[in-house]
Amino acid sequence: MWILISLAVVCLTSGFEFDVRMPNVKPQERDTYLCKQIKMGELTEYITKFRPHAKAATAHHMLLYSCIEPGSDEEVWDCGEMMQRKSTHYNKAPVCQSGSKIIYAWAMNAGDLKLPNDVSFAVGGNTESKYLVLQVHYKSVEKFLSGKYGDNSGIIIEASPVPTNHLAGVYLMGTGGEIKPHSITYMETACLYKEPENVVMYPFAYRVHAHTHGRVVSGYRIRNGIWTEIGRMDPRQEEMFYNISSPRMTIKRGDVLAARCTMENLDNDKTVRIGMTQDDEMCNFYIMYYLNANQKLSSDNCWTPGPPNYYWNFPAADAVPESASTHPKTKQHYSSN
Structure with a gap:
């Protein structure tokens, strides 16, 4: 089992689930891309399902990356690498410093994604997926400008310690x-x-x-x-x-x-x-x-x-x-x- 600060881990009969979510962020510029990283554990775990926790009215799209090293050690950072402007609220850094791979993508209120039987994404342990990084694109930010509301968009991930014969x-x-x-x-x-x-x-x-x-x-x-x-x-x-x-x-x-x-x-x-x-x-x-x-x-x-x-x-x-x-x-x- 992983020991992760800021991660809610729930045990299931066939494995466990955990959340990867934004920590009540309040972006202030339109088309802001924010990233949140979590460190994987010392044991290899096998992701079998993604359940989005987001609404299209707030998050234009989300990408989940695996990295060898994340783009920043900060809890949240501005990771809009192609954007020319500099955010006035978050430090700018890439999504990953090394080993960047997309493992999940979501937009427009899409539903859950369950992988086929005996197929998984391997993370942590001796894999190159030492970190997961969630990137959320905030196309519109009007709801956050007053400072009263924040966002916790993200993904609920189901995983298992049991290896699969095929890797996604x-x-x-x-x-x-x-x-x-x-x-x-x-x-x-x-x-x-x-x-x-x-x-x-x-x-x-x-x-x-x-x-x-x-x-x-x-x-x-x-x-x-x-x-x-x-x-x-x-x-x-x-x-x-x-x-x-x-x-x-x-x-x-x-x-x-x-x-x-x-x-x-x-x-x-x-x-x-x-x-x-x-x-x-x-x-x-x-x-x-x-x-x-x-x-x-x-x-x-x-x-x-x-x-x-x-x-x-x-x-x-x-x-x-x-x-x-x-x-x-x-x-x-x-x-x-």
Whole structure:
């Protein structure tokens, strides 16, 4: 059992649960990103479920990172690394000093996430996950300006001391770039899976993220020129982890992982760029996967510069499914211009 100050630990029949929450913070500037760190124990524990404790009216989104070393020793710090301004209330530092990995993401009142049987995130002990760091993006701060109200958004985590045969991870795909005025723009990324033959990735869930201009975010595995959908969603829906479109999919050496964000900027006279504020955009496709317990990926992210400097340009790009920019429910197709 962990001995952690400021953590509430509750024993369950098959393990225990603990809270990772903001300590009644009162951000004073809009688009503030705050981080809170907790140190893991000397024994390895295995996370099997995430239960968010947050409301979209307060927290725009939350990310949970594992780190070898946290970005700060302070209880809470400003961790909006891409933000140019300096917070007047919190010291600025990165999310992690070393070993940064995303293990969970939440937005838009998404529900709980339970991992498949015999799959977990290993933390503490002899793993590289020595700390967990919760990052919360406060898009709007009006409710905190009077000083009367604070926020304790966070995550309730269920874990067990019992090892699983498979360990989970999150593979993040994203782009930089910009969206021109009066346009529909495709923001695209793709990377070759270069792991050894025996390191097979098993995706089981996906999540998308964009701001106000996102209409469709889709992800694919390309094998021998054939595109197989991992997931496709309107980012204006609940930003939870959904089951993948193609159950029992595998990712093997030589496959290409590709993602596209279809962005609509038809009624705007300004160029919109990728960034950290509510006036900027984001293009992210998350793949939650598992490997055999004794394996790990050499790289868990894929980034490209995005438009106008990058678009898909590889042999299989001529066979992109039309569904890549088709809304999964309304079936509306968005053609770039």
